[in-house]
Structures are given as C-alpha cells and as structure tokens.
Amino acid sequence: MASNPPAPEAPFKPGDTVAYGAGRTDEGPFEEWNPTAESLRPVRGRHRVSKQRGGGLARSSTVLGVGVIAAVGAGGMASAQTGKPPVSISMPDLPNVGSLISDEETPKGSSTPLSTLGMTAADTEQGTSGAGEALRTRIMAQVEQQQSQAETKAAAEAVAAAEKQAAEAAAKAEKEAKAKAEAAKKKAEEEAKKKAEAERLAELAKQYALPTSSYTISSTFGQAGAYWSSGHHTGLDFAAPTGTLIKAVHTGTITSAGYDGSYGYKTVLTLDDGTEIWYAHQSSISVSVGQKVNTGDVIGRVGSTGNSTGAHLHLEVHSGGSGSGIDPMAWLQSKGLTP
Incomplete structure (x- = not known):
C-alpha cells in the first residue's frame, strides 16, 4: 500500500x-x-x-x-x-x-453498478452461463412443445384422413352391394317374369293351335310386291300341299264361309273377344256360318283359289273386327305359338 x-x-x-x-x-x-x-x-x-x-x-x-x-x-x-x-x-x-x-x-x-464491485469474473461468467442455460432450456422447451403440437396435429389429421377413407370405402362398398342387390333383384324379377310369361304362353298354347301343318312361311305381313292390290301383303302365307288340313286356332264361331273374289274360298272365325281370323285360298270349306268350333277343329283344306300363284293358306287377323289387319305372326306368338 x-x-x-x-x-x-x-x-x-x-x-x-x-x-x-x-x-x-x-x-x-x-x-x-x-x-x-x-x-x-x-x-x-x-x-x-x-x-x-x-x-x-x-x-x-x-x-x-x-x-x-x-x-x-x-x-x-x-x-x-x-x-x-x-x-x-x-x-x-x-x-x-x-x-x-x-x-x-x-x-x-x-457504468458498473456498486452491487457488482464485489463480483469476480468467475461469478460473472457463472451468472451469464446460468442465464444462457435457462434461455436454452426455455427455447428447447418451446421447440419440444411446438414439435409435440405438430405431431399431435399430424396424428389427428392422419386419423381424420383414415376415418374419411374408411367412410368412403364403406360408402362405396355399400353402394356396390346395393347396386349388386338391385341387379340381382332385377334379374330375379326378369327371370320370374319370363317364367310367368312362359307359363302363361304354355297355358295359352293349350288353348290355341297353329292353323295348319307341314308348311313353309312364304310371305310375311307388310311385305311389298306387285302381287297384292294394296301394294303390300296383308297377311301371313303358309305354303303347304293342296288338301292339307286347316284348323281353328281357338274356340269361336264361324261368321262367314264362302267364295270372296281375290281371297277365293274364305272362312271367317270370330273369337270370343271379337278378334276375326280369316282363312283364304282354300280348296274346300268344312264348316258353316253360326257353327261353334273348338281349338284344333278342321274348318277346311289348303288350296290356290282366288288371286294365288300356288297352294297356300293366306291367314289374316283383324283385332276387334277392324277392316285393317295386324301382323298374324306377332299375334300367334302372343298366344304361345311359334309359326
């Protein structure tokens, strides 16, 4: 000192x-x-x-x-x-x-305060180190918290996405199952309908019969040609040998029988529902007007009378007695018959 x-x-x-x-x-x-x-x-x-x-x-x-x-x-x-x-x-x-x-x-x-006069460099370094360690700890805690929040959010989003995907898959599966069930139901209904129609036609076939046998379809309904005065064919032609039996297609009453110009010998059978069946170009007639006939009864024979180029049965169907005919092929098929 x-x-x-x-x-x-x-x-x-x-x-x-x-x-x-x-x-x-x-x-x-x-x-x-x-x-x-x-x-x-x-x-x-x-x-x-x-x-x-x-x-x-x-x-x-x-x-x-x-x-x-x-x-x-x-x-x-x-x-x-x-x-x-x-x-x-x-x-x-x-x-x-x-x-x-x-x-x-x-x-x-x-600028050093009086309170620090007694502090050594080690104390200052230790205080600075302690403050830095506290700051680092705080920052790391914040980072861990943010990372935890991010992981929680990502996990929640993943769960939501999985649930959404599962819901969509379930909805798709349900839709496909529903469509499959509807298709199966529709198919079953169609099959049932076909079966019912087949049964109905089978029952009708027992009640109806083809007009002749040993035939060949030579002309169809609506076919155009110069052979017919209207310019088109108005019936269905069954080509068969002369004398082949002609039968009643269903139960009914004979309302006309005789020669009718270009139709030749013609017989008209009126069914119970009013439908008229015309048989033309016959070689002979076996029934008379007012006679009751049943399915399959013989009403005449195949011929080539009237405006005809060969032996055949010209068959016309007039629903409700109308002047214009309908397709005989379709009508016969609706009755369970296959010409």
Whole structure:
C-alpha cells in the first residue's frame, strides 16, 4: 500500500477556523493537518465535500467514496508504509455515501453498478452461463412443445384422413352391394317374369293351335310386291300341299264361309273377344256360318283359289273386327305359338 505524501502547503492561513455555515469560537487557530501525526484533533460538526466550479463532483470524490468504503471495510484502520505504526482514523458522522452526491447529473465513468464491485469474473461468467442455460432450456422447451403440437396435429389429421377413407370405402362398398342387390333383384324379377310369361304362353298354347301343318312361311305381313292390290301383303302365307288340313286356332264361331273374289274360298272365325281370323285360298270349306268350333277343329283344306300363284293358306287377323289387319305372326306368338 502506497504511503501518504505530505500535505501541500495551504494557499492561505486565515486567522480563524473556517467551517461551513458559521464560525466556531471553541476551535483553536488553523494548523496544517497531517494524518501521520501521533494524535489527531477530534473532528466536530458536520462536514460536506464541496463541488467544483462548473457543476459535478471533483474527480477525487469517486476516490473518496471508494476510500471511505475501503476504510470502513478495514475496520476504520489505515496504515502507511513509512515504518510508523498504524493510525486510527475517525470517520465523520455521514448519513450515507449517496448524501455526498447532489441531485446534479451523475458524473461520467464506469457504468458498473456498486452491487457488482464485489463480483469476480468467475461469478460473472457463472451468472451469464446460468442465464444462457435457462434461455436454452426455455427455447428447447418451446421447440419440444411446438414439435409435440405438430405431431399431435399430424396424428389427428392422419386419423381424420383414415376415418374419411374408411367412410368412403364403406360408402362405396355399400353402394356396390346395393347396386349388386338391385341387379340381382332385377334379374330375379326378369327371370320370374319370363317364367310367368312362359307359363302363361304354355297355358295359352293349350288353348290355341297353329292353323295348319307341314308348311313353309312364304310371305310375311307388310311385305311389298306387285302381287297384292294394296301394294303390300296383308297377311301371313303358309305354303303347304293342296288338301292339307286347316284348323281353328281357338274356340269361336264361324261368321262367314264362302267364295270372296281375290281371297277365293274364305272362312271367317270370330273369337270370343271379337278378334276375326280369316282363312283364304282354300280348296274346300268344312264348316258353316253360326257353327261353334273348338281349338284344333278342321274348318277346311289348303288350296290356290282366288288371286294365288300356288297352294297356300293366306291367314289374316283383324283385332276387334277392324277392316285393317295386324301382323298374324306377332299375334300367334302372343298366344304361345311359334309359326
């Protein structure tokens, strides 16, 4: 520790003791103060550090503050390396260090607060390391939280997508099953309908019969040609040898029998529903008007009378006794017959 240098000479020596505020009559004459003296004059009263002109504390004020703190910390003892014994220093009754600094602007200097004066570099490094570790821990926690939220969201989206896909698959399967069931039902209905129709036609076939046998279809309904006065064929021709038996297709009554111009020998069979069956070009007639006949009864024989180019049976069907005929082929098929 450096020794105290001798005090500089006072620039002036007033005759009376100088004190801040007012003069004191109980103090002795002014003398030069040397802190190395064997004894010190007791200090009385309050003492304040004066300010420099121009504002702010003198630069020595910081040194004074540090010195005060060091002196107090050392138990009020100071020593000089001059070989002299240590001298006690009595501190004046100061309220606190802050009272030495006025309300003026704080002097410029180190920005380190007083609370850190006792901290070592290791303490500072440890504090910085602790703060960094806390920040890193916080960041990692936030990252883990965000990652957990992202994973939860992704899992929820995956579950939703799987549920949607399963729902779509189930809906598709249900739709296909429904379509398959409808198709099977429709097919079954069609088969049942066909079966019923076949049964109906089978029953009708027992009630109806083809008009002749050993025949060949030579002309169909609506066929065009110069052979017919209307320009088209009005019936169905069954080519068969002359004398082949002609039969009643269904139960009915003979309403006409005789020669009829271009039709030759013609017989008209009227059924119970009013449908008329015309048999033309016969070689002979075996029934008379008003006669009741049953299915399959012989009513005449095949011939080539009237406007005819060969032996055949010309068959016409007139629904409800109308003048214009309908297709005999379709009518016979509707009765379960296949010409």
